[in-house]
Amino acid sequence: MTPFLLTKEEQVLTLKKIEDLENLLYKDPEISFSEKIKKVGLEELLPKDINYLSKEKQAEFLFSLKENLKNLPKVTIEIAFDPSVDFILKLKNWFLENLKKSLVLEIKVNPKIVGGARIYYLGKYFDFSLATKIEELQKRNHG
């Protein structure tokens, strides 16, 4: 499977969509499953052959997908400014190119870090914020 990257918001939204689809699965039998997929907006995420599976298998698939999404490794990046959509895309691309694995990207905005970033990933932490740099300089000069 090709690695993909969702933002935290996209992950929440996607999970919501999957749940909505699960709810629609046994409702309105006259509406096809592919139409229901379009309705919740998951056509890009779900494979086309899911339409040919039984309702039970579709339910199993959605449940499994939901669990996989919930358990995706998460990388949190703390930055000092509100990122533009372009920059979020740039970040996604950076992670996909450099990590080559599926991830959830959580972006936290904290102006107190001044600039740069603080990164949290699988219990590891890397601080390259300007605030910390300034404090380190201050301690070095003071101490």
Add this chain to the structure above:
Amino acid sequence: MHLKFSKELEKNLEEFLEKELKKISEQLSLNLQNFAKEAQIEYKKEIALLPKKIDNELLKIQSFSRELQSDLHKKSEEKIVELTNFFFKLKNSLASQAQSEIKKLAESLTKEAVKNFSQVLSPFEKKLELAEKEIEEYKKKRMAEIDQKVYEAIAEVSKEVLRKTINLSLHEDLVIEALERAKEKIF
């Protein structure tokens, strides 16, 4: 015959003796008179000379008295000087002794006083020392706190200035740079 002779001799002898005695008596009387006369003359002479002698004697006595007075005066002066010197020496010696005793006493008292004073002051000195130490530590602490606050203020100002200075493009570059740096360390 013999007896007759004796009587005559005896008579003659008596007569002779009477005569002789008379002569002697007369001579004695004469001599006595002469002596009395001479004595009277001598006495008168002596009496006449007596005032002069008395004057002489008086002069001698006066002279002696003056000498004696002078001598006594001299001796008195010497004695006075001697006594004065003695008293001065005694006074100096006593003063010196007294001074020495006073010095010893003063030293002893000073030592005792210092000891007592130290004993009395000792707890206060310790408290004072402690208080000074605490003040010094407090000062250091306060100064460190002030320094810390100053540096914190500088840091905050720096942060604020940077926040206003950094544009969006630079922000984005810094984030990508942070990711590049973090790549080898945590990913």
